Amino acid sequence: MISQKKILIVEEALKNYTGHWYEYNKAVTEFNRNAGIEVTIAAHKTVSTEVINELNAVPIFEYTNWDGIYYSSSAIKRYLGIIRHNWYIYKTLDKFLSSSEGYDCVFVPTVIIYHWIAWLFLLKKYQCKKLKRLVLFIRNxxxxxxxxSTQPVFEKHTIILRKILQQYCKHIQSGVVCLGTDSQRHAKEYNLLAGVDVKVFPHPKTTELNNLYNNINHVNKEVVISCLGPARLEKGIDVLQQAILHLLSTKPELNCKFIIQWNRDIINADGSKLKRYPELEQSYKVHFLNSDLSSNEYNDYLTTSDCIILPYRRQSYYTRLSGIAVEAAILGIPIIYTKDTWLEDAVSEYGAGLGVENENYLELAEKIDIMVSHIDEYRNEAIQKSDLARKYHSPDNFLQCLWGQEIKKNESVSSSC
Structure with a gap:
């Protein structure tokens, strides 16, 4: 009898339904369960009962660096925080793994400088014993x-990260460790930094998203243009405001409506708080979403959108993936995006839409006008290419990257150990 394969997902910040951690880990859990793999998630100690029951989460982490507990104006204190958290991660997982039967795969979806050293020591102790394959995922x-610039500029302090990453080379070559990311540009950056090979993964999306595609029915009287997800300055929401204000004054007859999620304070580079334009708040053509959205609410807004608008700043998103761009492509929704970013790569490969120069609100307004005027054309193109998006971001493709081989239900997994 073939024993059931087991995977451990390590996500110290998983607490509830808020943030990317829940949605991402929900999809990864679903993919593995559907393949007959037993999934356990090591989560924060305050993880909700609902998440524990749904995702088989185990509350083990008392601290997470994502809560900003190591932030300090002192560089020395920040570096000490890195050492302290790596030691904490090691101790916590050492205790957990020592009492477990071990896992065929351990997946860490969000790895930064606060984790890399800990995993080196955990590898030394548990490699091929209770940890047969380790996948460390890079997002930052x-x-x-x-x-x-199209070549990364590395500051002096990144020499520490370079030295640490180079310690993984022998583990990567042996096949025990896989470094992963979801952007070809990101993979190239880390290869230039440390000479390490980084595997590019598709972005996991639940099968629910594919079901939503089959039920979309665009019956909007006006073209609905949405900007969804937690609002941040790096996402260009200030540029979007300027563009919409320009359109309201120069093209008041334009047949469109804007849905903008602005659910938190947005801080400008000078430390001041970005304010909404009163003209937008008073316009019937603009609707602000002031709170976090549940999965169902988010899906409702997404599937009733005719266009997704992503005027993200190039410096922040030159290499970084956007989950909502993937979702839009899968659902056959055209995108307005910033040129020379990962977004442009994605749209050219499996999406449709219009590109805009970085931080150019006048061009953004112009492209919105074009999109509204030719929405049927762009929607048809997006629908035609959506099959490419679904194929690339499919569960099978993701699992093959995660496990390093094709996964078939109830079959054993080969190991480098």
Missing amino acids: NAGSYPNN
Whole structure:
């Protein structure tokens, strides 16, 4: 009899339904369960009962660096925080793994400098014993891309990260460790930084999203243009405001409605709070969403959108993936996006839409006008290419990257150990 494969997902910040951690881990859990794999998630100690029951989450982490507990104006204190958290992660997982039967795969979906050292020591102790394959996923930039640079600029402090990553090379070559990311540009950046090979993964989306595609029925009287997800300055919401204000004054007859999620304070570069334009708040063509959305609410807004608008800042999103862009492509919804970013790569490969120069609100307004005027054309193109998006971001493709091989239900998994 073939024993059931087991995977451990390690997500110290998973507490409730808020943030990317829940949605991402829900999809990964679903993919593995559907393949007959037993899933356990190591989560924060305050994880809700609902998430525990749904995702088989185990509350083990008392602290998460994502709560900003190590932030300090002192560089020395920040570096000490990195050491302290790596030690904490090691101790917590050492205790957990020592009392477990072990896992065929351990997946860590969000790895930054606060975790890399801990996993080196955990590998040394548990490799091929209770940890047969380790997948460490990279989301954050190590470098920056100022002045329209296409090559990353690494600050002096990244030498620490470079040295740590290079310690993983032998584990990567043996096949025990896989470094992953969801952007080809990101993979290239880390290869330039440390010479490590990074596997590009598709972005996991639940099968619910594919079901939603089959039920979309665009019957809007006006073209609905949505900007969804937690509002941040790096997402260009200030540029979007300017563009909409310009359209309201120059094209008042334009047949469209804007849905904008602005559910938290947005801080400008000078420390001041970004304010909404009164003209937008008073316009019947603009609807602000002032709170976090449940999965069902988010899906409702997404599927009733005719266009998704993503005027993200190039410096922040030159390499980074956007989950909502993937969702829009899968659902056959055209996108207005910033040129020379990961977004442009995605749209050219499996989406449809219009590109805009970085932080150019006048061009953004112009492209909104074009999109509204030719919405049927762009929607048809997006629908035609949506099959490519679903195929690339499919469960089978994701699982093959995660496990390093094709996964078939109830079949054993080969190991490098």
